[in-house]
Amino acid sequence: MSESEKQTALIPLQHIALTKVGAKSLVARGHVDLSNNEEAEAWFNKGMASYRQQRYDDVLHCFQHGIQLNPNHPLLLHNLGSLYYEDHCGMKDNVEAAKWFRKSAEQGCIDCQAQLGLCYSYGIGVLEDHVEAAVWWKKAAEQGHRGAQSVLGSFYDKGKGAPQDYWQAVFWYLKAAEQGDKEAKADLTKMQMRNAEPHNNSLQKWMSEQQYSGFSPGEFKQALTEFKQLQAKAVEEAEQADE
Amino acid sequence: MVIKTGLVPRLTPEEEELAAKREELARLEAQLAEQELLLASLKAELVAFEGLYLRRVGVLYAELDELNARLAELRAEQAGTPEAKAEAAEARTQADESYSSAHCEAAEVQPFTPSPELKKLYREAAKRVHPDIATDEKDRARRERLMKEVNAAYSAGDEDALRRILAGLDSSPDTVQGSGIGADLIRVLRQLKQIRDRIAAIELEIANLSETDLAKLKAKADIAATEGHDLLEEMEASIKVRVILIKHKVEEKSTGGASI
Numbered sequence: 100m101s102e103s104e105k106q107t108a109l110i111p112l113q114h115i116a117l118t119k120v121g122a123k124s125l126v127a128r129g130h131v132d133l134s135n136n137e138e139a140e141a142w143f144n145k146g147m148a149s150y151r152q153q154r155y156d157d158v159l160h161c162f163q164h165g166i167q168l169n170p171n172h173p174l175l176l177h178n179l180g181s182l183y184y185e186d187h188c189g190m191k192d193n194v195e196a197a198k199w200f201r202k203s204a205e206q207g208c209i210d211c212q213a214q215l216g217l218c219y220s221y222g223i224g225v226l227e228d229h230v231e232a233a234v235w236w237k238k239a240a241e242q243g244h245r246g247a248q249s250v251l252g253s254f255y256d257k258g259k260g261a262p263q264d265y266w267q268a269v270f271w272y273l274k275a276a277e278q279g280d281k282e283a284k285a286d287l288t289k290m291q292m293r294n295a296e297p298h299n300n301s302l303q304k305w306m307s308e309q310q311y312s313g314f315s316p317g318e319f320k321q322a323l324t325e326f327k328q329l330q331a332k333a334v335e336e337a338e339q340a341d342e
Numbered sequence: 343m344v345i346k347t348g349l350v351p352r353l354t355p356e357e358e359e360l361a362a363k364r365e366e367l368a369r370l371e372a373q374l375a376e377q378e379l380l381l382a383s384l385k386a387e388l389v390a391f392e393g394l395y396l397r398r399v400g401v402l403y404a405e406l407d408e409l410n411a412r413l414a415e416l417r418a419e420q421a422g423t424p425e426a427k428a429e430a431a432e433a434r435t436q437a438d439e440s441y442s443s444a445h446c447e448a449a450e451v452q453p454f455t456p457s458p459e460l461k462k463l464y465r466e467a468a469k470r471v472h473p474d475i476a477t478d479e480k481d482r483a484r485r486e487r488l489m490k491e492v493n494a495a496y497s498a499g500d501e502d503a504l505r506r507i508l509a510g511l512d513s514s515p516d517t518v519q520g521s522g523i524g525a526d527l528i529r530v531l532r533q534l535k536q537i538r539d540r541i542a543a544i545e546l547e548i549a550n551l552s553e554t555d556l557a558k559l560k561a562k563a564d565i566a567a568t569e570g571h572d573l574l575e576e577m578e579a580s581i582k583v584r585v586i587l588i589k590h591k592v593e594e595k596s597t598g599g600a601s602i
Contacts, residue, residue: 121443
C-alpha cells in the first residue's frame, strides 16, 4: 500500500444505511401510510362529487372505502356522521352518526363536539347522558362554539351534567352573548331576574375558589365587568319598557 | 478531442481502427464517469433523505409505538389475561424496535449538497480509477478498492480525500501501453465492452433504487416541494393526530371516565 493509499483508506466511510432493516421498515410504513392517505383523499373527492349529484349510495360507498384507508381523515369522519344524521333515502342511522361524530370530536372537530353534546343531551343514537353531554359541550365551548357556550351556560345554571355553578354559568352565557347569541342573552336576563342581588357577596369567595372554577381572575373580572354592563343595560331596557 | 497538426503519415487500416476505438473509449469513459456521478449522488441523496425522514417522521412513529405499548401494558395490567400480556409484550418489542431505528446512526446523516468542485473531482477520479478500464485482474482489484474510496469520499463531501486519491494515481503504472497494434486493439475492445456493461449495470441499479420506498417517498417530497408544500410536515401532522388520540386513551385508562 502506497502512502497516499494508506491515507485514503482512513476516510471515514459514511454509513450507507439503505440496507438497515429497522430504518427501512420505518420508511416503508411512512410510504404505506402516505399512499393510503392519498387514496382516502381520492375516495373523499369522489364521494363529494356523488353527493353533489345526490347519489347517496355512492357517497356512502366512497366514504367507507376512504375511511378504511385513513381512519383519521377529518372531513371523512365529519361527513360520515352527517351523512347518517341527515335523512337521505332511508339511510338515517343515529347510532352510526353518533359513532362517527364521536371519532371526529375526539380529533378536535368543534362542530362534531357540539353535535355529540347534542346527541348525549337528547339521547340521539346514544343513551341520554348529561355528564357526557357536558364534557362535549365544554370542549366545543372552549374552542369558541357559540351555541355550545350558550348551552354550557345553561348546564351550569341548572346544575345539569355538572355541579350548579352560578359564576361559570354567567361566564359562558357572556361568552356566547359576546358572539351575538340571543338565547344566552335571554338566559342571562332571566338569571338576573331570579337573582335580583346576584351573589354580590361572593366575588371574594369566588376569587378564593378560582382554581376550582378554572378561570384566571383577570379573565373572570373582565367577564364580570361585561356582565355588569349587560345587567345595567337590561335594567335600563326594563325601565324603558315600564315607562 | 485532439487537433493534429503537421505532417501525418497515412494510417494502416488497423491503426485507423485503433484510433477510432480509442476515441470511442474516451467518449464512453466520460459518459461512465457521468453515470457513476449520477449513481453516487442518488445514493448519497437517499441516505441524507433517510436521515431527515427518521429525524422528523421516524421519531413520531417511535412515539406512537411507545404510547401503543403503554396502552397495551395498562390493558394487560387490568385484564391480566395471557392474551393481553402477550399483546403488551409484542407492542413493547415493536416500540423498542421503532425507537432504536428512529434514533440509529442513519438518522444523523446530514443533508447532501455537493459543490461543483466536489463533482468535478469525482468525475476526474472516476475516469482515472475506474475498475472497468483495468488491464488485468490485479489492476482491477486495486481499482475496485480505490473506486470504493472515491465513492465514500464523495458521499462524505470530502474534497481533500478525492484530491489525495488523484495525487496518488500519478505514479501508477496503468498508463503503460501494450506492445503492438493488435494487442492494443484487443485491450481497447475489452475495455469498451467492460465500460458498456458497467453503464448498463448502473442504469439497472438506478432503476432498482428508484423503485425503493425511500426513493418513492423522496420523489413525492420533491414534487411537493416544487408545489410549495412540505410532505414530511404533512406526514408529521397525520401521525401527530394518532399520537393525540392514543394519548387520550392512555389517560382515560389510567384515570377512568371524564366529567367536567
